[in-house]
Amino acid sequence: MTITTLSRAWRGWLAGATLAFAAHAGASAQALPTASPEELGLSSERLGRVGAWLQAEVDAKRIPGAVIMVVRNGRVGYYQAVGRQDPARPDPMSRDSIFRIYSMTKPLVSVATLMLAEEGKLVLEAPVSRYIPSFANTRVGVEKTDPATGAKSLELVPQRRPITVQDLLRHTSGLTYGFFGESLVKKAYLDAGVGAGDFTTAEFAEKLATLPLHYQPGSTWDYSYSTDVLGRVLEVVTGQSLYSVLRGKLLDPLGMKDTSFYVTEPARQARIAEPLPEDRVIGAGATVGNPRIPTKFESGGGGLVSTATDYARFLQMMLNGGSLDGRRYLSPTTVRYMTSDHLGTSVATTPLYLPGAGYGFGLGFAVRKVDGEAPYNSPAGEYNWGGAGGTYFWADPRHNMFVVFMMQSPKQRVPYRSVLRNMVYAAVEK
Template identity: 60%
Template sequence: MLILPTFARLSVALSLLASTTVACARLPAPVAAAEVGMSAGRLGAVGDWMQSQVESKRVPGAVMLIVRNGQVAYFEAVGQQDPVHGTPMSKDSISRIYSMTKPMTSVVAMMLVEEGKLQLDAPLSRFLLAFATMKVGVERKDPATGAKTLESVGTLRPITVHDLLRHTSGITYGVFGDSAVERLYRAAQIGLHGDFTNAELADRVAALPLQNQPGTAWEYGFSTDVLGRVLEVVEGQTLGTIMRRRLFAPLGMKDTGFGLP
């Protein structure tokens, strides 16, 4: 089952919740590791290492599935899905998959590209007008005093759909560094601190300066969240509806969604 927490329900890039309920029902029976050219000892070491992470309380639990050439070589669950009540982790426990939602969003985007509804080189502002006048935050340091200031400069070119797909939009998260722009992101509390729609999230991002000039650097950030909003504008539906119609239903992912059933 795939479930999204509140923020992920509203902002696709951060998190789906998933269990392997459907997958388990369709998986072939496990085979000996040697049958698929793998080492049973090395696979066992994977489980031992994950168990050590549980015992050191780095993670409460985990499910590990390794498939090669369509055959299951390793499938184990360790730890607990609910440490408070001691519920053991099972192979079909519900889990958030967080940024693995990004490839799902990207797949849908490429479906729209194939259908001619979306162009990779299209400027983001064609779909979201708030991004028409984006600025880039450039830190300046006074050589005499050492004081730093943040200067806003215009973009050399617009953000494109392609930039959103490859994280070269200049949009950041604000959690992996301490630049002046990242501090502005943190102050705006865009991350997991709010319950707002994709449209509201995109507007909040558009109100902040970019970390880099579009197309010049890879920066892990809210690019896929904004892309999710683009999909909503193009399709005229919520992202959850789009995902169900285009991915989850056709692929038989009936236990997948952005909220608990």
């Protein structure tokens, strides 16, 4: 079924569901206030298209289900759950279903870092080796090709300057992921078993420090384990585990009660969303993990689970300029600094530059630099990020609006993002 062939009755049902959700949303702990779409300058009928499209995707068995929330002017205007939470069970998707958010962990760790910087406990220009001494000795891997045989080898050369905390925040550290693209450095990551084994955060950082960097620090944007190393910096600075830092700084004060690294309680385990059986590969053969089984590693780059309601609390705080419910987490100046481009013209990008055309990168977020260039809608100043399991968000200060999208479908994580943006902005009437 396509949007253009929806019956009038089906459209009416969707519009009614859009307006009726407000009666139920207040039952959720720490829920944001609600309003009708029209009160917020949004179209009920056009937002209804989003739910209809997602339901059609569920019916076509491309995804098990999804949750979407649209918030404008501090109030929820659209909040819909469609499909099933787990394709192996009859339970419907719920607004409080728990999702693996993978790299949507990064913005939370980045914000906690800037909170500590505001407290004077770390500085962004400091070398990472101030906090993790083993990073003082990292070398950069440069590929050399034998002109006679064509054989490639890796030459290790000194860093031109140290990796800084800012580099970790903006992915210019020279670190990489072994599963994006091909190179001898990436092969060294895979051969070393990075990503395998039950490391502590400290052990993981130490292992990375023994491997060559892919680029000179500060020279190139390359998506990487930088935020995992940043998580270890936070542990060193505070003397606490990363989860304890996140709980104390953000999760507990914001009321993000379902955001954690692992889900050990049976009642919460029953709320974990699952992908389709044939859609569990997140990249390079790695599959969707099981958050029910705790390990020692608390991945600052991709380890958290969360709900739409929880993550909305975090985004509303950011869109408010760093405060929520009378509590200040960051200054408005720091929020603007984090969500500004930190690459400029001095940092190179590669064909694997994930933010894409029209975007720079701030401290934990892709940030839109211009209204145009990107092949999908949103204005300059918007910032966003997503997770390998299918979750995604964007925040738009110009329209005082953010969108949280939760699903577990690695295959559809990229294709759905443009569709969602175009459909949501089609509903913005003023």
